[in-house]
Amino acid sequence: MTASLDEKLTIKARKVVGGKAAGEALVTRQTISGWGGINERDGSIIERLHELHGQSFAGKVLVFPGAKGSSGWSAFFHMTRLNGVAPMAMIFTRMTTKIALGAVVTRVPSVTDCDRDPLEAIATGDWVEVDADAGTVTVTRRS
Template identity: 40%
Template structure:
């Protein structure tokens, strides 16, 4: 299955899909040292974003979230790629400065994807291994 969307951050990333329909705040929601989601109210609490293709609707919270994403990359625990329903500035900046491939506005629902997913931030294509 291949979906197409809008390219936000260039590059190609492949990893196991980690999907949620709940927005994520990186500031206070994700540990920059470990990549673990620490927001106790989030459905993905306790899961790691490290090496995953992280799909969530949009980001929320402080602009410092961009720097948390940068910290994830510096600590080698960043997502392999990000898929958003609708990207907003905090997540876009975080992905760009961290070198995390990112797309949004897919022509289908990311919830349809499963398993290992590849995000091509150069072309906007997202594909799942069949």
């Protein structure tokens, strides 16, 4: 029997919202719509054609390209914080005013401008530690 080894990877990133958090990654290559795309009561994706439809980001590190839709995006993500179902942290690839405001009102560690594509480097289920203040993302991939 062979022992399972964990592989660690460190990604450098730019802080959007400071803080530290760790959790299981939930990764999507699709942008997320706040208004009409998420259920703010349980943190689930309700957008019918989204690849994460029916899955919840509550308590997970959300890795995604960014926001789509109206300016209501930030209000819905703010409600996930108030309802205790926000992601632990957010890592995104496309900075827009919607995602910036959403990260601020959600009040979770958030980073962007990674030195490696997080959508390639991180897989759903990986353990991810985000230290937004230091600008680092540490990924532990189980082998």
